[in-house]
Amino acid sequence: MFILVIETSCDDTACAILEAKKEKKFLKFNTLANVVSSQVKIHKKYGGIVPNLASREHLKNIDIVFNEAIKQAGWQKKDIIKKIDLLTVTSGPGLIPSLLIGVNFIKTLAWVMNKPVIGVNHLKGHLYSFLLPLEKTSNHSLKEINKLFPAISLIVSGGHTTLLLMKNLYDFEIISETRDDAAGECFDKIARLLKLGYPGGPAIAKEALKIQNLIDHNKFNKSEFCKLAPEIKLPRPMINSQSDEFSFSGLKTAVLYLIQKLEKNNNLKTTSNKLFKKYRSLIAWEAQEAITDILVKKAIKTTKNYNAKTIIISGGVSANQRLREKFIQKLKQEKLAINFIAPPIKYTTDNALMIALASFLEYSKNKNKGKTWDKINADANLQLIKNK
Ligand code: KG4
Ligand code: ZN
Secondary structure: OOOEEEOOOOEEEEEEEEEEEEOOEEEEEEEEEEEEEEHHHHHHHHOOHHHHHHHHHHHHHHHHHHHHHHHOOOOOOHHHHHHHHHEEEEEEEOOHHHHHHHHHHHHHHHHOOOOOOOEEEEEHHHHHHHHOOOOEEEEEEEEHHOOOOOOOEEEEEOOEEEEEEEOOOEEEEEEEEEEEOOOHHHHHHHHOOOOOOHHHHHHHHHHHHHHHHHHHOOOOOHHOOOOOHHHOOOOOOOOOOOOOOOHHHHHHHHHHHHHHHHHHHHOOOOOHHHHHHHHHHHHHHHHHHHHHHHHHHHHHHHHHHHHEEEEEEHHHHHHHHHHHHHHHHHHHOOOOOOOOOOOOHHOOOOHHHHHHHHHHHHHHHHOOOOOOHHHHHOOOOOOOOOOO
């Protein structure tokens, strides 16, 4: 079957076309198109996503991205009515002005084409992104996939930090979430405090790498680097707590107080100040250490508690190299026979292909064969699992 997908939940306008088939032993995929248009340049100026601007940009870009996807597939516009079996859109969670653009676009297509539509939860896309990349054509052995379960999935994005137990490919339950800020939100807020720009995750990672490279080459001398360095120590909220939940808002506040203290003690007023720049790399490094320590420790603890065979990470923060390294190091150090899976970097952030996968899995599970256009709605707070 052919699935056409639109994703506009946040600040990426994306469209994908996927041919998918479930056989007895294999899931067979053929990626015909995968187009993402990023709005980072627009939102950078404001230090974060401005929802109404995001909506305006989606509106400008959506048919460009759609036309590009049809072109990538080698189709003509008139082919799509004949070829497409199912339309899919991210229906939530996300920013409502953004979601509405994608949802209304797909509703119109469904109405004109008289095709069924599935509204997919954005987090389900991240959850299944470990099955990416799909080469032009790829066969996934169900036997091999099933060997991974039970698995613990850690979704770490700008809006979510969620631990899930995946009993098999289709069955999962939420173990815990964050009590306040998400890990990506924490990266973004700390980057803003450090005046490192948006998006904060990659900016902090780049800054932290300056210090990490010195450490890795035994060239890092804290007291030499900056005489106040011992003060640059951040808390790791809830790292040792019994609860599986996360909490990141305290970390951002700790960075705020730390900056205020350093400014007061050193008369650091401006970002052009050389000392501030030195401190900034150290704070970025320490913040990345704190966030990744928490994620790794809690995910491994949960994996042990549930006797799971695999840890799967996904979402924008899973692009973080230090996070990946720490998972691998820790599993090795503790001699744990636990598989570790992370999607290729390009599929960690928002894309429509991961939504296409999730859509096909819902469809092939027989639970969701699609609805008519008038039954699809955007829901900013869409829950991953319906309340019982
Ligand atoms: O999954 P995603 O693209 O969008 C949401 O669904 O939220 O994730 C975006 C988040 C942002 O907070 C961004 O700062 C973070 O992922 N991020 C990173 C990295 N790349 C993106 N965080 C840490 N390190 C990175 N390399
Ligand atoms: Zn996302």
